[in-house]
Amino acid sequence: MKKLRTGVIGTGFIGPVHVEAVRRTGLAEVVAVSEISQPRAEAKAEELGIPKAYGDYRDLLADPEIDVVHICLPNNMHFSVAKEAMAMGKHVVCEKPLAMNVEEGKQLVELAAKSGKVCAMHLNCRAYPLVQQVHEMVKNGELGEIFAVNGSYQQDWLFKETDYSWRLEPEYSGESRAIADIGTHWFDAVEYVTGIRVTEVCSDFATFYKTRKKPLKPVETYSGKILTPEDYADVEINTEDYATVLLKFSNGAHGSFTVNQVAAGRKNRMYFEIYGSKCSVVFDSEKPCELWIGNRDGNNQIMMKDPSLLTGIARGYDSYPGGHNEGFADTSKQTILRIYQHILGIENSGHPTFADGLRELELCDIIVRSAREERWLKL
Numbered sequence: 001m002k003k004l005r006t007g008v009i010g011t012g013f014i015g016p017v018h019v020e021a022v023r024r025t026g027l028a029e030v031v032a033v034s035e036i037s038q039p040r041a042e043a044k045a046e047e048l049g050i051p052k053a054y055g056d057y058r059d060l061l062a063d064p065e066i067d068v069v070h071i072c073l074p075n076n077m078h079f080s081v082a083k084e085a086m087a088m089g090k091h092v093v094c095e096k097p098l099a100m101n102v103e104e105g106k107q108l109v110e111l112a113a114k115s116g117k118v119c120a121m122h123l124n125c126r127a128y129p130l131v132q133q134v135h136e137m138v139k140n141g142e143l144g145e146i147f148a149v150n151g152s153y154q155q156d157w158l159f160k161e162t163d164y165s166w167r168l169e170p171e172y173s174g175e176s177r178a179i180a181d182i183g184t185h186w187f188d189a190v191e192y193v194t195g196i197r198v199t200e201v202c203s204d205f206a207t208f209y210k211t212r213k214k215p216l217k218p219v220e221t222y223s224g225k226i227l228t229p230e231d232y233a234d235v236e237i238n239t240e241d242y243a244t245v246l247l248k249f250s251n252g253a254h255g256s257f258t259v260n261q262v263a264a265g266r267k268n269r270m271y272f273e274i275y276g277s278k279c280s281v282v283f284d285s286e287k288p289c290e291l292w293i294g295n296r297d298g299n300n301q302i303m304m305k306d307p308s309l310l311t312g313i314a315r316g317y318d319s320y321p322g323g324h325n326e327g328f329a330d331t332s333k334q335t336i337l338r339i340y341q342h343i344l345g346i347e348n349s350g351h352p353t354f355a356d357g358l359r360e361l362e363l364c365d366i367i368v369r370s371a372r373e374e375r376w377l378k379l
C-alpha cells in the first residue's frame with residue numbers, strides 16, 4: 001500500500017509528538033518539517049531524522065511530494081495556514097484551537113467541506129482507551145440517565161510570576177487562554193463520551209497575576225545563567241489563569257468545570273466525573289489506565305486498561321496488553337491512526353474534525369462572554 005507523505009509545520013513541543021505518532025501509525029513517513037527560520041528548521045529536521053527542512057512554511061505547502069500537513073504552530077497562525085494548505089490540495093491535521101474565533105472557524109469548516117480532503121483536529125484527549133470505554137458504557141446504557149458532569153483541567157506550568165510563553169499574549173493565543181488552551185480538551189472529551197451537549201453556561205474568570213515577568217531574550221539564551229531583574233520586562237496579563245463554569249446540558253443534566261493553570265502540583269490533569277442513574281465513572285488523565293466506577297449498592301471498582309476488558313470500539317484504542325501503561329503520546333497515535341485510515345480509504349471509524357474544532361470555538365466564545373457579562377448564556 002502507498003504510504004502517505006507528511007509535512008509538519010512547527011516543531012516546538014507538540015510538533016515532535018505528531019512526528020512520533022505519524023511514524024507509529026505505519027501508514028506514513030514524515031518527509032519535511034518547517035520552522036520559523038531555515039537554521040532552526042534544519043536543526044529540527046536533523047534532530048528528528050527528517051529529510052527536508054523549510055524555513056518558510058509556504059515552501060512546505062508547495063512541495064508536491066507532501067499529502068498531509070500538520071499544523072503545530074501558535075494559535076494565531078492556524079486559520080491562515082489551514083486555509084493555504086487546503087488551497088494547495090493537502091489533507092490537514094490542525095492543532096487546537098482550530099482558529100482565533102468562531103467566524104474564522106466557520107470559514108474553515110466550509111472550505112474543508114469543499115476541499116474534498118480530510119480536515120481533522122488533534123483533539124487527542126478523547127482517544128485514551130478508558131475515555132473511549134466511558135463512551136461505550138454510556139452508549140450501552142450502563143450509566144443510565146446522566147444527572148451530573150463535573151470536572152477540571154489543571155496544570156502548574158504558569159504557577160510562578162516568571163513563567164512565560166506566547167500563550168500569555170492574546171495576539172498569539174486568542175481572547176481566552178486557559179479555557180481555549182486546555183478547557184477545549186475537557187469539553188471535547190466530555191461531550192464525546194456522554195453524547196449530550198452543553199446548552200447553557202455561567203462562568204467566573206480570574207487572573208491571579210495581573211502582570212508577569214517576560215524574559216527579554218529567548219529563554220534558551222539564559223540557560224545556565226541566574227536571571228536578574230534587568231533580564232525581564234513587566235507585561236500586563238489580560239487572559240484567565242483560572243475559570244469555573246457552571247453548565248447545563250441538552251438532556252437536563254447539570255455540571256461544573258474548573259480550569260486552572262497555576263495549580264501547584266497538578267502537572268497536566270484532565271479529570272471528569274459523570275454521575276448517572278445506575279452508576280458513576282471518574283477518569284483522571286494523570287492515571288489514564290484506571291477508571292473508577294462508583295456504585296450505590298455494591299463495591300466501587302477500578303477498571304484497568306486491558307484489551308480483554310475494554311469493549312466495543314474502545315478495544316481498538318490501546319496498543320499494548322494490560323499492565324503496559326499507555327498515556328498522552330498514545331492518544332496522538334490513536335487519533336492520527338484514525339485520520340490516516342480515513343485519508344487512505346481503509347475505514348472512517350471516527351476522529352475529531354474541523355466541525356469539532358468549530359464547536360470548541362463556539363463554546364469558548366460563549367464562556368468568555370458569560371464571564372464578561374456575569375450571567376448565564378445559552379448556546
Ligand SMILES: NC(=O)c1ccc[n+]([C@@H]2O[C@H](COP(=O)([O-])OP(=O)(O)OC[C@H]3O[C@@H](n4cnc5c(N)ncnc54)[C@H](O)[C@@H]3O)[C@@H](O)[C@H]2O)c1
Nearest residue numbers: 010011012013014015034035036072073074075095096097
Ligand atoms: N493537543 C495537545 O495536547 C496540544 C498540546 C500542546 C500544544 N497544542 C497546540 O499546539 C500548538 C503549538 O503548541 P506548542 O506547545 O507546540 O508551542 P511551541 O511554542 O512549543 O511550538 C510552536 C513552534 O512553532 C514554531 N513557529 C512559529 N512561527 C512559525 C512559522 N512562521 N513557521 C514555522 N514555524 C513557526 C516555533 O518556532 C515553535 O517551534 C498550539 O496551538 C497549542 O494549542 C496542543
